[in-house]
Amino acid sequence: MSALAVAASGFGLGASLIVAIGAQNAFVLRQGLLRRYVFAVALTCALIDAALITLGAGGFGAIIAAYPTVTALAAWGGVAFLGYYGARSLYSAIRPAALEAQRAGSEPDETSRAAVISATLAVSLLNPHVYLDTVVLLGSVAAQYAADVRVFFALGAMCASFTWFFSLAYGARLLAPLFARPVAWRVLDVFVGCVMWWIAGTLALGQLGF
Numbered sequence: 025m026s027a028l029a030v031a032a033s034g035f036g037l038g039a040s041l042i043v044a045i046g047a048q049n050a051f052v053l054r055q056g057l058l059r060r061y062v063f064a065v066a067l068t069c070a071l072i073d074a075a076l077i078t079l080g081a082g083g084f085g086a087i088i089a090a091y092p093t094v095t096a097l098a099a100w101g102g103v104a105f106l107g108y109y110g111a112r113s114l115y116s117a118i119r120p121a122a123l124e125a126q127r128a129g130s131e132p133d134e135t136s137r138a139a140v141i142s143a144t145l146a147v148s149l150l151n152p153h154v155y156l157d158t159v160v161l162l163g164s165v166a167a168q169y170a171a172d173v174r175v176f177f178a179l180g181a182m183c184a185s186f187t188w189f190f191s192l193a194y195g196a197r198l199l200a201p202l203f204a205r206p207v208a209w210r211v212l213d214v215f216v217g218c219v220m221w222w223i224a225g226t227l228a229l230g231q232l233g234f
Contacts, residue, residue, distance in 0.1 A: 027176040030169055034180025037165060041157045042073070042188045047106055047223050048154070050216045051147045052189060056196025057212070061140045066193035068144045073158055073185035080163025081178035096231060101150045103224045103231075109147065110220030117213035152227070 043049075048069060055065045148154060158181075166177045202208050 027173055030173045031176040031180035031183075034162075034166070034177035034182075035184045036180075037162065038073075038077070038181030038184030039188065041161070042185055046153075047109075047147050047151060047220050049192060050219045051109075051144065052192050053196050054212065054216055055140065055144075056193040057199060059197065061137050062193045064137060064141060065144050066189040068141055069148055069189045070182075070186040072145075072148045072154075073189075074182045076155065076158035077162055077178050077181050077185070080159040080161075081166040081174055083163065083167070096152075100227075100231065103228045105146050105150045106220045106224035106227070109143075110217040110224065113213045113217035113220065117210045117217065151223070 052065055052069060056062050162178075162181055166174050169177055
């Protein structure tokens with residue numbers, strides 16, 4: 025199989041895993057709409073994926089799979105963070121002052137680059153599905169290819185990640201006219217909050233054996 029075909033396979037699988045609605049994508053969309061450190065948020069998400077894909081293609085996925093305690097700790101950390109962030113989003117939807125601050129891009133605890141990047145890291149890394157998708161799943165598929173072309177599979181998956189996150193972050197600006205209406209921000213915050221709580225609930229139920 026040619027290197028281009030292998031890279032295309034990596035791109036296709038990577039895209040199918042990344043595009044699904046989730047906490048990370050909802051966060052990136054919201055930051056894109058607020059036009060708050062858009063490049064930094066998209067780059068951070070893409071670099072995290074690239075690092076995890078590299079680990080998976082390098083064989084680290086087998087190690088993660090052998091130690092379920094690692095994913096369990098990440099899961100409960102994710103439940104706590106997503107529960108908190110979801111509550112904050114729902115609170116913003118019902119609090120007019122917060123709504124106006126968001127539209128102005130001046131929400132106090134998220135105006136600094138450090139605060140936004142910290143939130144991006146948390147929403148990206150405190151979800152065990154990220155490791156299962158990028159490290160374990162992509163890693164196991166990459167292992168099926170010969171060592172000399174495996175790198176092209178990983179590069180294809182990384183390209184999918186960079187393409188998606190930058191398209192989502194900057195493409196959100198096309199929705200700016202819609203979000204000039206306060207009700208649109210309320211709907212978005214309710215949506216983000218529900219997504220965060222839904223993922224937190226599925227993580228918790230999964231750890232409890234349901």
